[in-house]
Amino acid sequence: MTDKKTTSVKVFAPAKINLTLHITGQRDDGYHLIDSLVAFASVGDVVKIGPGEAVSLKINGAEGDGLSADADNLILKTADIFKTDQGASFTLIKKLPVASGIGGGSADAAAAFRGLVPLWAEHDGKVLSDDLVAETEALAKLGADIPMCLFSAPCRATGIGNKLQMIETFTPVSALLVNPRVAVSTQDVFKSLKQKDNAPMLDALPQFTHAADLAGWLKDQRNDLEAVAKEIAPVIDDVLNALNDTDECLIARMSGSGATCFALYPNGETSDQAAKVIRKEYPDWWVKSCMLGDQSARSMPKVS
Ligand SMILES: C[C@](O)(CO)[C@H](O)COP(=O)(O)OP(=O)(O)OC[C@H]1O[C@@H](n2ccc(N)nc2=O)[C@H](O)[C@@H]1O
Numbered sequence: 001m002t003d004k005k006t007t008s009v010k011v012f013a014p015a016k017i018n019l020t021l022h023i024t025g026q027r028d029d030g031y032h033l034i035d036s037l038v039a040f041a042s043v044g045d046v047v048k049i050g051p052g053e054a055v056s057l058k059i060n061g062a063e064g065d066g067l068s069a070d071a072d073n074l075i076l077k078t079a080d081i082f083k084t085d086q087g088a089s090f091t092l093i094k095k096l097p098v099a100s101g102i103g104g105g106s107a108d109a110a111a112a113f114r115g116l117v118p119l120w121a122e123h124d125g126k127v128l129s130d131d132l133v134a135e136t137e138a139l140a141k142l143g144a145d146i147p148m149c150l151f152s153a154p155c156r157a158t159g160i161g162n163k164l165q166m167i168e169t170f171t172p173v174s175a176l177l178v179n180p181r182v183a184v185s186t187q188d189v190f191k192s193l194k195q196k197d198n199a200p201m202l203d204a205l206p207q208f209t210h211a212a213d214l215a216g217w218l219k220d221q222r223n224d225l226e227a228v229a230k231e232i233a234p235v236i237d238d239v240l241n242a243l244n245d246t247d248e249c250l251i252a253r254m255s256g257s258g259a260t261c262f263a264l265y266p267n268g269e270t271s272d273q274a275a276k277v278i279r280k281e282y283p284d285w286w287v288k289s290c291m292l293g294d295q296s297a298r299s300m301p302k303v304s
């Protein structure tokens with residue numbers, strides 16, 4: 001048997017992209033009901049977990065400045081759920097902008113959870129996986145986007161984002177993600193939203209065989225948070241204009257509560273070329289050419 005105290009785990013935490021985000025109601029506790037088509041990007045954070053006497057967190061990476069490594073960090077909150085006295089030293093390589101509508105914190109929490117299961121597989125003679133249902137429920141309470149990030153695969157999310165219908169037939173598409181480096185608070189956007197009972201998507205979603213199909217369909221769908229987010233961060237309009245101006249852009253929309261926007265392209269060459277153009281004009285923006293689709297295989301913990 002391997003010595004679990006010396007095991008190290010590395011987990012990819014991909015960005016979540018809300019291709020659509022229809023807000024269809026509000027619960028009595030204030031949380032909003034959503035109907036959202038979600039895919040996961042080939043760009044994301046990396047969570048490394050090594051042995052440690054206590055639970056600790058160190059943050060590296062280009063987007064790590066200003067993100068606190070204290071008890072409020074979703075990685076430490078996730079470790080707390082397991083209620084063991086085992087240690088773990090986390091290193092977060094933060095590559096996704098914070099508070100940017102692409103679920104970075106939720107992705108980190110989900111990655112930490114996936115990584116801790118093999119690291120802490122057994123403790124005090126008790127198999128951790130026996131408790132996973134209760135622990136997964138506790139994890140979901142840390143953030144509405146966490147359940148979808150646990151799967152990191154295309155899905156339709158309803159409820160408050162906790163009811164997931166997986167879409168196994170989703171065809172991967174080339175995309176460009178752009179964030180103008182303006183943090184937008186999800187809570188502020190929801191608080192400013194006035195119209196809460198918008199139409200959901202149709203019951204049956206079409207099957208998309210290429211990016212142009214998906215983009216054509218998205219033109220009739222919405223992100224109901226986009227208008228409110230633009231009032232809070234008018235630069236979102238500049239991002240959408242910049243994306244729409246690039247060659248062969250099929251559609252440009254905002255993800256989540258913003259300010260990150262995505263655009264779809266026919267292939268990787270066209271999204272790479274658009275990235276070059278936007279980076280040249282806006283050198284301070286965060287610009288990533290990527291694939292959107294199923295990242296579940298890449299997101300499995302790599303144990304060494
Ligand atoms: C906008 C989305 O990213 C779409 O996927 C999510 O709905 C937000 O997910 P999240 O950032 O993980 O959200 P949480 O951290 O749970 O909540 C942040 C704040 O957003 C509001 N919130 C969140 C989710 C939801 N379905 N309704 C809400 O009203 C709540 O006021 C909460 O105080």
Ligand SMILES: Nc1ncnc2c1ncn2[C@@H]1O[C@H](COP(=O)(O)OP(=O)(O)OP(=O)(O)O)[C@@H](O)[C@H]1O
Nearest residue numbers: 073074098099100101102103104105108145186256
């Ligand atoms: N590991 C983490 N990474 C990013 N943010 C974190 C983390 N832990 C806690 N937070 C806090 O969570 C808040 C939301 O950050 P996050 O990057 O997840 O926002 P977001 O991309 O807008 O999320 P969503 O799309 O789920 O609304 C931030 O204000 C940040 O302080």
